[in-house]
Amino acid sequence: MYLRCCILAFGLASSLVHGAPTSGNHYEVQKRFVLGGPGGWDYLTVDSKMHRLMISRSDRVLVMDLRDGRLVATIPDTQGIHGIALAPALGEGFTSNGRANSVTVFDLVTLETKATIDVEGRNPDALLYDPASRHLYAFNGASEDISVIDPQGRRVIANIPAGGKPEFAATDAAGRIFYNIQDKSQLGVIDSSTNSRIATWDLPNCEAPTGLALDSAHHRLFSVCGNGLLVVTDAASGRHVAERPIGNGPDAATFDQKRRLVFSSNGKDGTLTVIHEDDPDHFRVVATVPTEKSARTMALDPRTHRIYLVAAEFGMAPEPTDAEPHPRPPVLDNTFTVLVVGG
Numbered sequence: 628m629y630l631r632c633c634i635l636a637f638g639l640a641s642s643l644v645h646g647a648p649t650s651g652n653h654y655e656v657q658k659r660f661v662l663g664g665p666g667g668w669d670y671l672t673v674d675s676k677m678h679r680l681m682i683s684r685s686d687r688v689l690v691m692d693l694r695d696g697r698l699v700a701t702i703p704d705t706q707g708i709h710g711i712a713l714a715p716a717l718g719e720g721f722t723s724n725g726r727a728n729s730v731t732v733f734d735l736v737t738l739e740t741k742a743t744i745d746v747e748g749r750n751p752d753a754l755l756y757d758p759a760s761r762h763l764y765a766f767n768g769a770s771e772d773i774s775v776i777d778p779q780g781r782r783v784i785a786n787i788p789a790g791g792k793p794e795f796a797a798t799d800a801a802g803r804i805f806y807n808i809q810d811k812s813q814l815g816v817i818d819s820s821t822n823s824r825i826a827t828w829d830l831p832n833c834e835a836p837t838g839l840a841l842d843s844a845h846h847r848l849f850s851v852c853g854n855g856l857l858v859v860t861d862a863a864s865g866r867h868v869a870e871r872p873i874g875n876g877p878d879a880a881t882f883d884q885k886r887r888l889v890f891s892s893n894g895k896d897g898t899l900t901v902i903h904e905d906d907p908d909h910f911r912v913v914a915t916v917p918t919e920k921s922a923r924t925m926a927l928d929p930r931t932h933r934i935y936l937v938a939a940e941f942g943m944a945p946e947p948t949d950a951e952p953h954p955r956p957p958v959l960d961n962t963f964t965v966l967v968v969g970g
Contacts, residue, residue, distance in 0.1 A: 662691065664963055665957065668684050668939075669708065669924060671936075683711055700738045705731050708723065710723040710753050710766075712756040723754040728751065742781050746767065751768075752767065752768040753766040755798055758800045761778075790824065791809070792808065794837045795807055812829065830852070837877065841882060856872060856873060874900050876895025876896065888904070894922055898917060901913050933968065937964065
């Protein structure tokens with residue numbers, strides 16, 4: 628009896644220590660900060676040390692204070708910006724500028740622009756700093772290749788064929804870089820010591836993969852797919868591990884290492900799917916959090932475990948022209964909003 632009581636007590640204590648942080652059903656939108664302004668958006672990045680959220684916004688970076696939602700700065704002249712990467716060891720941040728085919732270098736403290744680097748590829752999209760090699764990787768969507776940049780020398784040092792249209796990327800910080808290949812439903816693997824693609828893995832049942840996250844401790848990759856699935860892949864072997872349902876219109880994925888939670892931001896139906904990693908081979912959906920339609924990209928603050936998304940309302944799209952055959956609808960005034968999700 629005493630032993631059973633001790634076991635029960637231990638189990639209760641364990642659930643209090645481990646269960647609460649992983650119970651994704653407690654997540655909800657806690658705050659909204661209206662920033663307003665024109666233009667679309669893409670990647671979001673959190674700088675926990677400086678308490679900043681960085682938002683790619685058409686031709687600039689909006690920098691918001693995480694503590695009060697105040698817009699503290701704008702980094703200008705980033706034409707067609709997609710990705711934002713941070714290199715704290717260098718004291719620098721970087722943006723991928725799709726229309727300019729360049730990377731902007733800025734100071735992480737002052738936020739002042741320091742340099743511009745031509746990527747030698749077309750439409751750089753995802754952008755990744757790899758601590759193992761101390762190199763920057765720009766994933767070029769139009770030219771279907773990857774520019775490897777020496778950020779200290781301010782130059783491209785290698786070019787890697789991507790094998791298709793590259794999307795989001797992740798690094799294990801130990802010599803391997805992974806990226807989704809959107810038009811082939813595949814994952815590419817790069818050896819950052821040789822700057823070569825060393826593997827290409829199929830993503831079964833995954834259509835048009837975009838967002839990618841990594842559990843580096845358990846070697847698991849999480850790809851969000853356009854057909855409403857999250858696919859889990861073994862990062863060591865490429866083995867298909869599992870798949871779980873998510874919402875419609877996913878774009879980004881992120882993983883909270885401490886809470887062992889995977890998140891998918893789903894812009895079409897305005898939801899955030901929360902999936903718990905029970906163990907490296909078993910996953911379960913624990914929550915579907917209402918957000919807002921168009922909230923398709925996100926960033927995690929690992930210090931506070933909060934998720935940041937952005938959303939807006941749109942007007943009517945303008946008539947197509949030869950120069951703009953597929954014009955996008957404009958963002959309505961005073962509707963561009965940062966959503967803060969916590970639990």
